[in-house]
Amino acid sequence: MSGQNTKRNPSGNNGRKTDNQSLTPLAKKFLWADEPDRVQFAVLILAALSIVLFVIDLFYHRHAYFSFEQTSAFYAVTGFLAFTLIVLAAGQLRRLIKRPDDFYGEYSTNAEEYPPKDLERLGHDGQMDVDAAESSDGAQN
Amino acid sequence: MSAVLMPPFLFLYAALAVAFVSSERIRSLLLLVIPVISAIMIFSMDAGSHVQLTVAGFTLELMDVDSLSRIFGLIFSIAAFLSGLYAWHVKDTMQQVATLAYAGSAIGGVFAGDLLTLFLYWEGTAVASVFLIWARRTEGAYHTGIRYLVIQVLSGVLLLAGLLLYYNDTGSIEFTAMTLGSVATWLIFLAFGIKCAFPLLHNWLQDSYPAATVTGTVVLSAFTTKMAVYALARGFPGTEILVYIGAVMTLFPIFFAEIENDLRKVLAYSLNNQLGFMVVGVGIGTPLALNGTAAHAFCHILYKALLFMSVGAVLYRTGTSRASELGGLYKTMPKTMIFCLIGAASISAVPLFSGFVSKSLILSAAGNEGLWIVWFALLVASAGVLSHSGIKIPYTAFFAHDSGKRPAEAPTHMLWAMGITAFLCVFVGVFPGVLYSLLPYDVEYHPYSFDHVLTQMQLLCFALLAFVFLMRTGLHPHEMRATNVDSDWLYRKALPGSVLSLFGAIGTGWGLLTATLAGALSQSSAFFARLSQPGGILARGWSINSMVFIVTLLMGMVLLFNFGKV
Numbered sequence: 001m002s003g004q005n006t007k008r009n010p011s012g013n014n015g016r017k018t019d020n021q022s023l024t025p026l027a028k029k030f031l032w033a034d035e036p037d038r039v040q041f042a043v044l045i046l047a048a049l050s051i052v053l054f055v056i057d058l059f060y061h062r063h064a065y066f067s068f069e070q071t072s073a074f075y076a077v078t079g080f081l082a083f084t085l086i087v088l089a090a091g092q093l094r095r096l097i098k099r100p101d102d103f104y105g106e107y108s109t110n111a112e113e114y115p116p117k118d119l120e121r122l123g124h125d126g127q128m129d130v131d132a133a134e135s136s137d138g139a140q141n
Numbered sequence: 142m143s144a145v146l147m148p149p150f151l152f153l154y155a156a157l158a159v160a161f162v163s164s165e166r167i168r169s170l171l172l173l174v175i176p177v178i179s180a181i182m183i184f185s186m187d188a189g190s191h192v193q194l195t196v197a198g199f200t201l202e203l204m205d206v207d208s209l210s211r212i213f214g215l216i217f218s219i220a221a222f223l224s225g226l227y228a229w230h231v232k233d234t235m236q237q238v239a240t241l242a243y244a245g246s247a248i249g250g251v252f253a254g255d256l257l258t259l260f261l262y263w264e265g266t267a268v269a270s271v272f273l274i275w276a277r278r279t280e281g282a283y284h285t286g287i288r289y290l291v292i293q294v295l296s297g298v299l300l301l302a303g304l305l306l307y308y309n310d311t312g313s314i315e316f317t318a319m320t321l322g323s324v325a326t327w328l329i330f331l332a333f334g335i336k337c338a339f340p341l342l343h344n345w346l347q348d349s350y351p352a353a354t355v356t357g358t359v360v361l362s363a364f365t366t367k368m369a370v371y372a373l374a375r376g377f378p379g380t381e382i383l384v385y386i387g388a389v390m391t392l393f394p395i396f397f398a399e400i401e402n403d404l405r406k407v408l409a410y411s412l413n414n415q416l417g418f419m420v421v422g423v424g425i426g427t428p429l430a431l432n433g434t435a436a437h438a439f440c441h442i443l444y445k446a447l448l449f450m451s452v453g454a455v456l457y458r459t460g461t462s463r464a465s466e467l468g469g470l471y472k473t474m475p476k477t478m479i480f481c482l483i484g485a486a487s488i489s490a491v492p493l494f495s496g497f498v499s500k501s502l503i504l505s506a507a508g509n510e511g512l513w514i515v516w517f518a519l520l521v522a523s524a525g526v527l528s529h530s531g532i533k534i535p536y537t538a539f540f541a542h543d544s545g546k547r548p549a550e551a552p553t554h555m556l557w558a559m560g561i562t563a564f565l566c567v568f569v570g571v572f573p574g575v576l577y578s579l580l581p582y583d584v585e586y587h588p589y590s591f592d593h594v595l596t597q598m599q600l601l602c603f604a605l606l607a608f609v610f611l612m613r614t615g616l617h618p619h620e621m622r623a624t625n626v627d628s629d630w631l632y633r634k635a636l637p638g639s640v641l642s643l644f645g646a647i648g649t650g651w652g653l654l655t656a657t658l659a660g661a662l663s664q665s666s667a668f669f670a671r672l673s674q675p676g677g678i679l680a681r682g683w684s685i686n687s688m689v690f691i692v693t694l695l696m697g698m699v700l701l702f703n704f705g706k707v
Binding site: 101102115116119 | 351456479520524525548600607622
């Protein structure tokens with residue numbers, strides 16, 4: 001699995017291959033997050049759990065504060081719809097309020113970089129360069 | 142209790158000492174030791190104990206301990222300790238002095254028994270905390286700090302005006318429950334509202350917190366706004382308008398958080414949303430609701446600090462907290478990632494985490510009172526919290542697309558600070574009885590009923606499914622660098638812009654006016670010069686007849702005007 005992962009290491013990290021073997025044991029436990037098949041599996045588990053919760057709701061009589069709350073699957077529908085509508089509405093809001101990064105110019109910290117002297121930028125293998133892609137990053141922005 | 146050794150004063154002494162101690166170790170140690178002493182003192186204080194000071198005929202209640210102020214004082218001390226540990230590496234004396242003075246003022250504020258004492262500490266927090274923003278020492282941070290200070294001091298000035306009028310009305314400055322109605326109480330209410338980041342008064346928060354230093358933001362997130370929540374709970378419990386203000390507060394920041402790129406700003410919006418839950422609790426005002434406000438403030442300070450710490454650690458290692466530049470950090474910062482996930486689970490109110498046992502008190506209180514619109518708003522807001530704080534923060538920083546950044550794990554002291562905070566979040570979630578025993582009122586409440594766990598899991602699981610759906614369909618907005626304008630646009634662009642153009646218009650008008658007048662003046666003087674120059678009408682020799690005629694005419698006119706007056 002891990003060999004396959006290295007091969008299709010996606011990442012856009014400008015040719016810097018990550019050696020997953022050099023990661024700590026703790027980090028290795030989460031490598032599945034980069035593998036579509038295993039992410040798909042996690043999603044299926046979530047879906048299965050959701051279905052179980054949904055089915056329980058059809059048969060179990062909940063205590064409720066309000067009559068509308070007692071409708072079957074009220075919480076499931078609310079959770080799904082609220083989340084979806086919030087995200088879609090936010091997307092529309094962005095069209096309205098989005099301005100360039102340096103909209104407020106030097107009066108804001110939004111466009112400035114964090115002063116490096118207060119940071120300890122350190123690569124995980126002990127090198128000071130956190131990202132080899134640093135220079136090309138600068139060119140992009 | 143001795144007046145000299147009260148917890149707020151301990152912090153202020155330490156702030157003074159830190160300013161003169163040259164040893165870095167001792168300075169950092171003071172930031173840890175003082176909060177511990179303070180926490181122990183506050184924990185062992187009995188409700189009802191107080192310290193008075195008489196100045197110029199006024200009796201100031203410097204310290205008035207009751208069950209409400211006690212829990213706030215306690216969590217403030219814990220927050221001061223955790224942020225002190227997180228900032229162990231900071232050698233900047235200015236930030237250390239500011240942190241101690243700020244924490245001391247906030248603790249002093251919650252124990253203030255009268256409005257004048259409250260005002261002094263209220264301004265203390267404003268003045269001390271701005272240095273945590275200025276400590277970034279950039280042009281942008283300087284201007285942001287000025288804006289922050291102006292608004293914070295404005296809140297203090299309103300409080301002062303309110304308390305003077307209040308004293309005039311009632312003859313007392315005791316800080317106790319008030320009813321909205323007079324100008325005095327409205328002014329005090331507005332002062333609290335600014336610091337509590339009410340809708341449209343909120344923008345100082347999202348403007349300033351992301352501009353502070355890595356460690357400064359963690360400190361800032363704990364005190365100012367929760368001191369305001371405490372002040373509302375003490376001064377205006379059961380004030381109905383707060384229910385609606387709070388409900389709006391839980392909803393609108395969600396949309397801004399959703400599209401914000403800077404993760405520290407996302408957390409600032411999320412903080413605003415969490416304050417909404419507490420404000421609703423104050424507005425309902427029943428013992429259950431006020432317990433909910435106190436409990437939620439307690440839990441919120443912990444998980445919000447934890448989230449700010451984890452994003453701060455990312456910033457510390459990579460130099461950025463912009464979501465668009467992060468991703469895939471779990472590979473080399475797994476511990477930070479796990480702590481971040483615990484904070485995310487706590488704020489999303491996942492069962493067994495702290496948010497679950499505190500937020501439900503407020504929702505139950507709203508349900509008991511039959512406030513179905515507000516209750517439903519809080520439920521929708523809970524799904525929104527999962528979206529921007531529960532998913533967006535950990536997902537964009539540690540997973541999502543691989544940014545190629547391979548930073549080292551956070552420094553040990555930061556991991557300890559995050560670890561202890563994460564432990565407290567889980568501990569409170571698993572053993573809610575410990576937290577409930579600290580609450581202001583005795584109320585039986587069992588968060589772990591089957592119904593409650595079931596409904597919350599349904600809400601969260603289906604919201605997560607919605608996230609998967611939106612990602613798979615590409616409907617989820619992408620992270621991108623941008624400035625998203627908020628109500629601050631009014632006073633940062635529109636108002637200065639219109640004032641400038643007004644000044645411009647006045648300037649142009651004035652120029653036009655003076656030019657016209659000067660032109661008219663020079664023309665008329667030329668005219669008179671022509672009249673009196675050699676050969677001009679006035680320079681001619683006039684006949685006696687015409688002279689007498691003119692004089693008679695003038696005298697006749699004088700007579701006529703004076704006759705009219707008689």
